[in-house]
Amino acid sequence: MKKIVLSLLVVGSLLATSCKEAKKGATDLKDATVETAGKAADATTEAAGAVAEGAKEAAGTVAEGATDAANAVVEGAENAVEGVKDAVSDAKDSALAGITIPSFSNEAVTKNLTEYAAYAKDYIAANGNLAKISALAPKGAALLAKGKELASKLDAKEMAKYKxxxxxxQSKMAPSK
Incomplete structure (x- = not known):
C-alpha cells in the first residue's frame, strides 16, 4: 500500500505542477493574443486613416476641378451675354441706317425730324413691348403733329423732301409693329 500511496502522491504532485505550467502557458497565450489583437487594431486604424486622408484629398481635387469648370462656364455665359448685348445695340444703331436728316430752311423742321428719328429708335428698341410702345405713343403723336405744322410752312420742294x-x-418702324 505504501507503493500505491506513494504513486498517488507523485502523480498528484505532477498534476499539480503541470496544471500550474498549463495555466501559465494559457496566460502567456492570452497575453500574446491580446497584444497581437491590439497591434492588428492599431494597424487597421492607421490604414483606415490613410484611406480616409486619400479620399479627402481626392474629393478636394474633384471639388477644385468642378469649381474651375463651373467658373469657365459662367465666364463663357457672361461673354455670350455681352456679345448678344453688343449685337442688339448694333442692330438698334443700324435700325435707321441709310436715313439721313437733311437740312431745311426752317431749322425747327430739321430738329423735329431728328427728334422723330430718336423716337423711332426707341420705338424699334421696344421690340413689340406694348407697355413701352404705349408709353412712347404720346411723344410720337406730338412730334408728328408739330412736324406737320412746321412742314405746312415749307415750299413744295422741301415739303417733298420732308415727306x-x-x-x-416710318418704313423702318413698320417691321417693329
Whole structure:
C-alpha cells in the first residue's frame, strides 16, 4: 500500500505542477493574443486613416476641378451675354441706317425730324413691348403733329423732301409693329 500511496502522491504532485505550467502557458497565450489583437487594431486604424486622408484629398481635387469648370462656364455665359448685348445695340444703331436728316430752311423742321428719328429708335428698341410702345405713343403723336405744322410752312420742294424722310423713318418702324 505504501507503493500505491506513494504513486498517488507523485502523480498528484505532477498534476499539480503541470496544471500550474498549463495555466501559465494559457496566460502567456492570452497575453500574446491580446497584444497581437491590439497591434492588428492599431494597424487597421492607421490604414483606415490613410484611406480616409486619400479620399479627402481626392474629393478636394474633384471639388477644385468642378469649381474651375463651373467658373469657365459662367465666364463663357457672361461673354455670350455681352456679345448678344453688343449685337442688339448694333442692330438698334443700324435700325435707321441709310436715313439721313437733311437740312431745311426752317431749322425747327430739321430738329423735329431728328427728334422723330430718336423716337423711332426707341420705338424699334421696344421690340413689340406694348407697355413701352404705349408709353412712347404720346411723344410720337406730338412730334408728328408739330412736324406737320412746321412742314405746312415749307415750299413744295422741301415739303417733298420732308415727306420722303418721314416716310423712310416710318418704313423702318413698320417691321417693329
Amino acid at each position: 420722303s424722310v418721314l416716310s423712310a423713318i
